[in-house]
Amino acid sequence: MSAINVYQQRPGNDAHAESPLHHADLPSLVGKGRKNAGVTLREKAFLGHLTLRGDGRDPAFAGAVFKALGLELPVALTVVANDEMSLQWLGPDEWLLIVPGGQELSVEQKLREALGDLHIQIVNVSGGQTLLQLTGPNVREVLMKSTSYDVHPNNFPVGKAVGTVFAKSQLVIRRTGEDTWELLIRRSFSDYWWLWLQDASAEFGLSIEA
Amino acid sequence: MSQVYRLSNGGRIDRSSVLNFTFNGQSYQGYAGDTLAAALLANGVDIVGRSFKYSRPRGIIAAGCEEPNAILQIGASEATQVPNVRATQQALYAGLVATSTNGWPSVNTDVMGILGKVGGKLMPPGFYYKTFMYPQSFWMTYEKYIRKAAGLGRAPLENDPDSYDYMSHHCDVLIVGAGPAGLAAALAAGRSGARVILADEQEEFGGSLLDSRESLDGKPAADWVAAVVAELKGMPEVLLLPRATVNGYHDHNFLTIHERLADHLGDRAPIGQVRQRMHRVRAKRVVLATGTHERPLVYGNNDVPGNMLAGAVSTYVRRYGVAPGRKLVLSTNNDHAYRVALDWHDAGLKVVAVADARHNPRGSLVEEARAKGIRILTSSAVIESRGSKHVTAARVAAIDVQAHAVTSPGEWLDCDLVATSGGYSPVVHLASHLGGKPIWRDDILGFVPGEAPQKRVCVGGINGVFGLADALADGFEGGVRAASEAGFKAVEGLLPKVLARQEEATLGLFQVPHDRNTARAPKQFVDQQNDVTAAAIELATREGFESVEHVKRYTALGFGTDQGKLGNINGLAIAARSMGITIPEMGTTMFRPNYTPVTFGAVAGRHCGHLFEPVRFTALHAWHVKNGAQFEDVGQWKRPWYFPKGAEDIHAAVARECQAVRDSVGLLDASTLGKIDIQGPDAREFLNRIYTNAWTKLDVGKARYGLMCKEDGMVFDDGVTACLADNHFLMTTTTGGAARVLQWLEIYQQTEWPDLKVYFTSVTDHWATLTLSGPNSRKLLGEVTDIDLDKDAFPFMSWKEGLVGGVPARVFRISFTGELSYEVNIQANYAMGVLEKIAEVGKQYNLTPYGTETMHVLRAEKGFIIVGQDTDGSMTPDDLNMGWCVGRTKPFSWIGWRGMNREDCVRDNRKQLVGLKPVDPSKWLPEGAQLVFDPKQPIPMDMVGHVTSSYAANSLGYSFALAVVKGGLKRMGERVFSPQADGSVIEAEICASVFFDPKGDRQNI
The missing domain is CATH 3.10.20.440 (2Fe-2S iron-sulphur cluster binding domain, sarcosine oxidase, alpha subunit, N-terminal domain)
Known part of the structure; x- marks a missing residue:
């Protein structure tokens, strides 16, 4: 037996799948919000999420990651991305790799091959979390109503990503564009965040995108 | 009218x-x-x-x-x-x-x-x-x-329909107060490009400038305010907050601002709008420009309606076009208050007289009043007013301030308004929230903020800078200083020109003497909200309450919702005079947040109703709802509690669910159990050290139950961990312990054993877990999986991977019910589809969904503990009769080994986990009930343990309980007694804690 159990956990595309916000039936809400809403929300569902752990100070580790992904290991509190995937710093020895849905196994295998026998961990966490994308002129105010972290552009430039307190729980905030933000949320908390974001956006108007 | x-x-x-x-x-x-x-x-x-x-x-x-x-x-x-x-x-x-x-x-x-x-x-x-005070027990009745x-107001009996929220800010400069000094500071700081917040509690910015007689650059003061506000509005990094009271100054320059967004709009906020917002601000620098409060003079019957602060009268006349009377008498000890006489006169109303306590006032405002023919009585004061429901006259007499005596009989002047001014107290409240002791200044007769470690600047009135030109300059300089200390380069600016006025000093008069002594004079109110009089303060000092804090508490001075904003300094002065000491010798009381009352709505923000607390759901929640589950809160999780059918109550439903599991097959959503993926060449050794039992010999494909102790040897979590590959394990934890176990593993790896190569990642939310339990679980699972379920191919305490319902799964053969059981782990996005397939196929086996209540009963029949229910942080594995789960010969000293071998932990008569059978099998022992060996002993009885889990007669045919009893493991067959609150006593027999299938045949088939 090999040292690690790497396992295809994703069934074929015909399997019934429910994202963490499935119960909110977001597709039925598209186009129902206020015109010119200050906040637009979209669930980026069914992506491949991999947690990667290893020694970031080891050039062999960083080099192997680059070789496998074509992405430099991001420094603290940042996320790097190309068209296909994003790689985010989560902690001194922990990163989050998000890849197109269905590629999580092949990317894990590619990474493991490149990393050889370095001491690392790669864990498929695709079922446990999802990304919510928020766009619009009032997203910053919604964030200010929710987190005590400073989301002013001076302190939160595009490309920054932090795990922080949000309302009464925690999540990861990523700024991917001038007015575009992503929240990385855990599946079990998704209903709380959905309720919270609807409430916090109410005064600005909320619209849903598919 | x-x-x-x-x-x-x-x-x-x-x-x-x-x-x-x-x-x-x-x-x-x-x-x-x-x-x-x-x-x-x-x-x-x-x-x-x-x-x-x-x-x-x-x-x-x-x-x-x-x-x-x-x-x-x-x-x-x-x-x-x-x-x-x-x-x-x-x-x-x-x-x-x-x-x-x-x-x-x-x-x-x-x-x-x-x-x-x-x-x-x-x-x-x-x-x-x-x-x-006596008798104590009557207090509640009196109260x-x-x-x-x-009458302290009343709370609404219905839910507030409006919404309230929080907003967090991080700014370079927070300016408190938008009067002249605050506006000037905001200009200076704003122009530097710093992130500035300007907050003011009033409806509009401007403070004293809104009712000022002064002109700035030759124009009305309000014009300058409008120009400044317009400039500030044009600055993208400046946030203007009118109707926003900075209520608290907390550690590390954290301030709370209570903004009333819609209180001025109507009884309810407009639809979709927030009524009030609590801004939580972290400021690099704070500029306090809170200004001053005018002090009233304290004289007889000074509380009769029609006695007002001089400055307030000016405000009503100039800002609101309201003259609260016709005939004014002004009593003052300072120049500034002459404004009211001039404003009143200019409004075409009658100024009866000005009583000035000073001997020979010659300031420019005084001369202006004289020039207008206003009668000024010097060395005089209003010593009392008259009127039942409104002032009808004021008695003005000559006074000797030094001797605290009235030196003339005085005269009663007909009037309907007495305006009074005793000087100006800097508003030091926020400056002292963190304990900075205010300092008395004789030249301004007021306390100013003392030195403080906070990164703040005080400007204008709070700083004792009272003149308008000086306050503007002080404010501007303060804004420059704050911005540059926050790292910004200040820009030069011109301040508006203000006519310089010659003002004479204020006279130190607080309580006006009366021709009768304080105790016999008409009541002279110091704190009107709490009805504290000068006589009361004198009495307090005579009774020995010499500390200002004692005087305050004895008389209730300053205890109102206004925190004594008007009365405190006068009260201090009276206490000091009464004791023959100075005001600084008397000292001052401190202020606490909040500066003004804050509504509960603003305190709660959005954390109320359905947003009060996060609620966590499993991927299968919608199915539970569809199948009629009643839910139980387990930490933040909603777990199915039981699934009633028709009119079933919980007892009937649980009895049916238990029966179904024992007879055929039941289904439990176990997704909430904590799951931690562990990888690394030293994972196995790490488990050896973190669990009480041994992991060296656990083969790939096998699973094992483990107990976790804290260093003290007490059990704090348990669960099954499976070996997925040589360097790869999947640990399960209790539902409530998931987060703290992960933290515990990280702490030990990072701080104690960094040499062990092992990483941990939570996969609790990633895997949904469906448990099939009961004699028919193999048959049922066999219909939906390609895994070989043969008992030799897939024995108890092992795991396999394969398709379940067409979806890749890891299936663990472990049991918390004592029955043949399979725990099916599926990537959560696909779990609902698999559940629906299993449920469909399961119909022929009477597949019965069950909840936590049935799970509790079934596991208790087997004597399986629930950490946190049967343990309370004081139980060792031996106390739980789980010594079999302790690796006594492991080479490395694992966590808890030393602790559990302390002398006290190896006593014979520790409380030990046993089973209890009530002698009357229909009696149910309440969970938590205390146990005694002798029910006839006098109270207080010698308590020897308590019931930890208890269930009514069910599939066993009798009620039973788990309990901890002193030395219980050696008392099998003995009796214990549980005296109940109603006087009855339940008698029970101590027995083994495993009630059902003690040999474990059923889970091994």
């Missing part, structure tokens, strides 16, 4: 916008731009409430947050009631409904008023302490009546 006291012109009000409102049931009209207080005064409403203790009629005194009397109940409906609103800070809106909070049954004819007059002499300070009579 329509606005008889409204001046024909002037004021910052919109006379074209008439607003109807009611006060104590009577309809009135005011204008947009009015405060409720201004509108009441315009309508000639004298009495706004009755006093706290003596029930005397009280009127409006002030125009700002320092108002002690006009504390009203606002709200047009039950749900929108707001208690204790200062009428001086409430903007008028159409349809506003206000009532007095005190005055029962009505402010004009008050039952307590009669009591107050008669009983006045019987009610010295410390009244509640002295009279009602009811005191509260009703005192």
Whole structure:
């Protein structure tokens, strides 16, 4: 037996799948919000999420990651991305790799091959979390109503990503564009965040995108 | 009656916008731009409430947050009631409904008023302490009546329909107060490009400039305000917050601002709008520009409606176009207060006289008044006023301040308004929230903020800088300093030109002497909200309360909702004079947050109703709802508790669910159990050290139960961990322990054993877990999986991977029910589809969903513990009779080994986990019930343990319990007794904790 159990956990595309916000039936809400809403929300569902752990100070580790992904290991509190995937710093020895849905196994295998026998961990966490994308002129105010972290552009430039307190729980905030933000949320908390974001956006108007 | 006291012109009000409102049931009209207080005064409403203790009629005194009397109940409906609103800070809106909070049954004819007059002499300070202290048990009864009579407002009985929230800010400079100094500071800081927040509690920015006689650059002061506000609005990094009170100054420059976004718009906030917002600000620098509060002079009957602060009268005249009287007498000890005489005169009203306590005042405002022919009586003061429901006359007499004596009989002057000014107290409240001791300054007769470690600057009035030109300059400099200390380069700026005035010093007069001594003179009120008189303060010092803190608590000085904003300095001065010491020797009391009262809505923010606490759901929740589950809160999780059918109650449902599991097959959603993916070459050794038992020999493909202890040897979590590959394990934890176990593993790896190569990642949310349990679980699972379920191919305590319902799964053969069980782990996105397939196929086996209650019963029948229910952080594995789970020969000293071998932990008579069978099998032992060996012993009895889990007669045919009993493991067959609150005693037999299938045959088939 090999040292690690790497396992295809994703069934074929015909399997019934429910994202963490499935119960909110977001597709039925598209186009129902206020015109010119200050906040637009979209669930980026069914992506491949991999947690990667290893020694970031080891050039062999960083080099192997680059070789496998074509992405430099991001420094603290940042996320790097190309068209296909994003790689985010989560902690001194922990990163989050998000890849197109269905590629999580092949990317894990590619990474493991490149990393050889370095001491690392790669864990498929695709079922446990999802990304919510928020766009619009009032997203910053919604964030200010929710987190005590400073989301002013001076302190939160595009490309920054932090795990922080949000309302009464925690999540990861990523700024991917001038007015575009992503929240990385855990599946079990998704209903709380959905309720919270609807409430916090109410005064600005909320619209849903598919 | 329509606005008889409204001046024909002037004021910052919109006379074209008439607003109807009611006060104590009577309809009135005011204008947009009015405060409720201004509108009441315009309508000639004298009495706004009755006093706290003596029930005397009280009127409006002030125009700002320092108002002690006009504390009203606002709200047009039950749900929108707001208690204790200062009428001086409430903007008028159409349809506003206000009532007095005190005055029962009505402010004009008050039952307590009669009591107050008669009983006045019987009610010295410390009244509640002295009279009602004994007997102690009566206090609650008295309190009811005191509260009703005192009237502290009332909370609504219905839910508030409005929404309130928080907003966090991080700024370079927070400026508190938008008067002249604050505006100048904001200009300086804003122009530097710094992130600036300017907050002011009033409806509009400008502070004293809104009712000032001064001109800036030759134009009305308000024009300059408008220009500054316009410039600030154009700065992208400047946030302007009017109607926003900075209420608390907390550690590390964290300040809370209570913004009233919609309180001025109506009884309810407009649909979709937030009513109030609590801004939570972290500021690099704070500029306090809080200004001053004018002090009243303390004289006889100074609480009769029609006695007001001089500055407040000016504000009503100039800002609201309201003259609260016709004939004014002014009593002052300073130049600045002459403004009111000039404003009154300019409005075409009669100034009867100015009584100036100073000997020979010659300041420019004084000369201006003289030039207008206003009668000025020097070395004089109003020593008492007269009037039952409103002032009709004021007695002015010559006084000797040094001797504290009246030196002439004086004369009664007919008047209907007495304006009074005793000088100006810097508003040091925020500056002292963190303990900075204010310092007395003789030159300004006031306390200013002392040194403090906070990164703050005080400018203008709070700093003792009173002149307008000086305050502007001080503010600008403070803004420059704050911005540059925050790392910004300040820009030069020109300040507006102000006419320099020659002002003479204020005289140190606080309590005005009377020709009778304080105790016999008409009541001289110091703190009107709490009915504290000068005589009461003198009495307190005579009774030995010499510390200012004691005087405060004995007399209740400053304990009102206004925190004594008007009375504190006068109270100190009176106590100091009474004791023959100076004010700085007397010291001062400190202020605490909040500066003004904050609504509960603003404190709660959005953390109420369905957003009160996060609720966590599994991927299968919708299925549970569809199948009629009742839910139980387990930490933040909603777990199915039981699945009633038809009219079943919980007992019937649980009995049916238990039966189904024992007879056929049941289904449990176990997704909430914590799951941790562990990888690394030292993973196995790490498990050896973190668990009590041994992991060296666990083969790939196998699973093992483990106990986790803290260093003290006490059990803190348990669960099954499976070996997925040589360097790869999947750990499960209790539902509630998931987060803390992961933290525990990280802490030990990072701090104690960094040499062990192992990483941990939570996969709790990633895997959904479906448990199939019961004799038919193999048959059922066999129909939906390609895994070989043969008992030899897939034995107990092992795992396999394969397709279940067409979806890749890891299946673990472990059991928490004692039955043949399979735990099916599926990537959560696909779990619902698999569940629906299993449920469909399961119909032929009477597949029965069960919840936590049935799970609890089934596991208890097997004697399986639940950490946190059967343990309480004081149980070792041996206490739990789980010594089999302790690796006594492991080479490395694992966590808990030393702790559990301490002398106290190896005693014979420790409380040990046993089973209990009530002798009467229909009796149910309450969980938590204490146990004794001898029920006949006298109370207090010798308690020997308690019940940890207990279940009514069910599949076993008798009720049973798990319990901890001293030395219980050696007492099998003995009896214990549980005396109940109703006097009955339940007798039970101590037995083994495994009640069902003790050999474990059923889970091994």
